[in-house]
Amino acid sequence: MKTLYFDNNATTRPAPEVIEAIQPFLSELWGNPSSMHVFGGGVRKYVEQARELVAALIHAEPAEIVFTSCGTESDNTAILGAGTATDLKPNIINTRVEHPAVLGPCLELKDRGYNLIELNVDEVGQIDLAELDEALRLGPAVVSVMWANNETGTIFPIDEIARRVKAAGSLFHTDAVQAVGKLPIDVRRTPVDLLSLSGHKLHAPKGVGALYVRKGTRIKPFLLGGHQEDSRRAGTENVPFIVGLGRAAELARNGREEEQARVAALRNRLEAGLLQRCPDSSVNGDLAHRLPNTLNISFEYIEGEAILYSLSDLGIAASSGSACSSGSLEPSHVLRAMGVPFTRVHGSIRFSLSRYNTEEEVDYVIARMPAIVNRLREMSPFVTRGG
């Protein structure tokens, strides 16, 4: 059965161009870039080329890019590294809708005696800038606000947030894992100090990520015991995947606008089709500020995991914010923070697209979804509407 993949905020298909770029570094070019011989040391230039390509995607200097093993490592390095870089215990400010990779290290610092402030979000998932300003008045802080939310696609006003944080003399990190490659990012214009990105969210393999560290920003390394990455991340470089990430960044940069416009058109088609054909459905997130590829839609009276298994039987891959599909008993912390009613949280489905989705696939989902929803609603004790 062919897979119709609509779960690109979870992971993306490695681009064929990326796979091709990686190959030589698994076969003949397997040396260690730190070696003092041509066979190994000669590989270094490919790592540096990749660094330039990743830097170019966000308009950074190559020296400001630190390669890591994943987005989670980037987030951990940024928050733990910045939070503990001085003797001062700054406040930690984040939002209630951050990814666990950010929430985890923030809670760790809280355990170590730091003051943690979690900003609330409104019903579309946006923070109140006045609440941020108030938190910033408490003193120096490490602030971490994601560029775009992985579940709803809500895009935060990062320019504005970063400016306020910097004006208050604090340090700003953004988890841009979902935004890089989809949105225009220019660190020359947006005063972020630290920015996390992940390879496998932009068609590179899993196991590689990067942290942008603005020149002059003090962080403590997270992995110790080596001079690699300018002593900011110890450990022999994952050369094949770093090269892959570089190629993926290049692909994302070339024609990003046209590509994302096409993806947005497909997403909008899917959204309109599902809303029209499935009654009692509604969209979660900030429709005016949303990732072009993400649709988070709730179907009332039914439960997300049952929908996912029904979709999976047709080869359609998506995800859900319901409790049962998360492996925990609590549904999505993001939708709950937004105050989305339980009825809608349990029946929420996230479709996230990529450059590889087609109109045919979208139309297939639109065609099959009503039967899935109706079948589950016929079984549900909560449906009160006739027919």
Add this chain to the structure above:
Amino acid sequence: MWDYTGKVLDHFRNPRNVGVVNKPDGIGEVGSLACGDALKLTFKLDENKRIQDVKFQTFGCASAIASSSALTEMIKGKTIEEAENVTNQDIADYLGGLPEQKMHCSVMGREALLAAIESYRTGGKAHRVLEGKVICKCFGVTEHDIEMVVRENNLATVEQVTHYTKAGGGCGKCKGDIEVIVERIRAERLKAAPPTSAEAAGKRLTTIEKIRRIEETIEKEIRPMLRNDGGDLELIDVEGSRVIVALRGMCARCQVAQFTLKDVVEAKLKEFVSPDLVVEEVSK
């Protein structure tokens, strides 16, 4: 992806007996939208007081739907008294097993059944009122609910109670209360059927008796303690007075495992089976 059995997936894809019975004799409704799953069970009896028709409506995940469907198939044709004896484990067994984290789906089936029987006995009207104190406020689980699953499924840890009833799976504030209930029932169980003490037996054990008692002591005395810390233990062999075991789960990686082996496992086996026993860890 959950590791569902073919039978679970079959009952999810092709649920039996969906709907509401016309003029039901019993109606049971449990769960809520907020909890993430809910089940409405209705049945009708024939002239011989057997369940002639039974239907369900379920809001919930694939295993909740499958558990409900399985339950209707299992109780069709049974008398009320027979149906009453169907446990949540029976429902899980009928489906070829459920993932531990999904056992609460089978418990929901059982609760709906009991509620429907209750409504039948009280004239087809009364819904079951919450019995006992509410322990878990997040999911509305009562002391009575927790006691029932702990007794019927021989549960030994708070985590297991959460898998079976959801209690403790929300804010987690009630975990201490749940532990008290689990411990109380364990103490009652031991009082009712204490493992025979070695000295009380006062005679030499046959090898078969010895192995049986070792197994019983591990099950009743040792395993619950280890499981509280996420560990487990497997009996590998018994050679004379040497008991060879393998540590599993957290115990296998535990720094103080040797302490556990001597001060917990061996001490308990000496106490309840025979004072000459020596415990050894299986060589890796």
